[in-house]
Amino acid sequence: MAEPEWLKKMNADEYLQEDFDAKGTSRYTVTGLDKKDPNWLAKAAKKVNAAEGDDYVKLDSGLLTVNQINWMLRSTIGELSFVDDNNQFLWYNRPADPKAKMKAKRVPEQVGNTMSDVHPHVADVIPEAKKVVHALRVNQDGHDDVYMPVPTGNLKELVLHYYKRVIDDQGNYAGIYEWVQDLYPLVKYFCETTGQKLVLDEDATTGATYKRNSDPDAASGASTKAEAAAEEKPAEPEPDTTSSASEN
Known part of the structure; x- marks a missing residue:
């Protein structure tokens, strides 16, 4: 993918230290479970007594049930995913249609995996992913997002990966959400x-x-x-x- 100039200049000695095995913990890490367990989600939810179904969730600007949140996110344009500050993959907006073809394919069994496990170990995939994560973690040169177009040369396939730095109420780094979308249908309509x-x-x-x-x-x-x-x-x-x- 095309890489911004400011990202190319990052110090490899720094970004390669990103712990993609998620060996540490953050304040929201569910401990005592195998991160590679395909049933991690169910076990983690049970351990923390997570809200589900018609349970209400009070948000900072709304009140929704877990079901309503799920339905809305499944219908959201593009593919969304969230990785926390411990580099653990915790969520993606699963398509309503199980047969839907995803640009950045994820499956429920991957939830709970480390960043190392959800990325293929080929070529420079892991080092480049570490570069993006570290840049957003440290707010490199004031950047809090990264745009990565996927070069195809095909005007009818304009795939974009967008990474956004997530912060808590005190401004501390809390993770990254990724948005993947083929922009062509939007551009075509425009x-x-x-x-x-x-x-x-x-x-x-x-x-x-x-x-x-x-x-x-x-x-x-x-x-x-x-x-x-x-x-x-x-x-x-x-x-x-x-x-x-x-x-x-």
């Missing part, structure tokens, strides 16, 4: 309703960035169907607007 279109930048080294329209006067930087249509037919006389409402 383009169809505005007449704009994406243009592939063949000079881009990653195949994932898109250049703006060469027209320096284009406010949005995108070419439009409306402009193309205007070039194909002569301009019509301007209507009399003296009695009409002002333009937006």
Whole structure:
């Protein structure tokens, strides 16, 4: 994935020290359980007497049942997941359709796993993941989020991984949530309703960035169907607007 310049400059001696085996504990760590246990979720919930089903949960700006929260998050656009400050994978918004194909596939049996266990041990996956986590943990250069586009060169597949630093009420690091989404359906709708279109930048080294329209006067930087249509037919006389409402 394309990596921001500020992230590339991180000190390897620091970020490689991230404990992806979650050997420590945080104030919310459920101890005494095997993190690799496929039944970790059920056992941990029982141990802490967790709310479930129609139990109410008071949030800082609402009151919902556990069921309502689950239903809402299953319907949320994109794939969400949460890893705590101890690098333990604790949650993801499981799709309502069990057959749904996920961009960053997760299964219930992984909940409770360490970051080391949920990432494939190939190439530089673990080191790069540690870099992102550590950067957000220490708030590197004031950054509290990381955008990672997945370069495909395909205008009909615009996958983005977004990582956000989560803090508690005192501003302390509490973990990271990740949002994964193919932006194409959103961009497609936007383009169809505005007449704009994406243009592939063949000079881009990653195949994932898109250049703006060469027209320096284009406010949005995108070419439009409306402009193309205007070039194909002569301009019509301007209507009399003296009695009409002002333009937006």
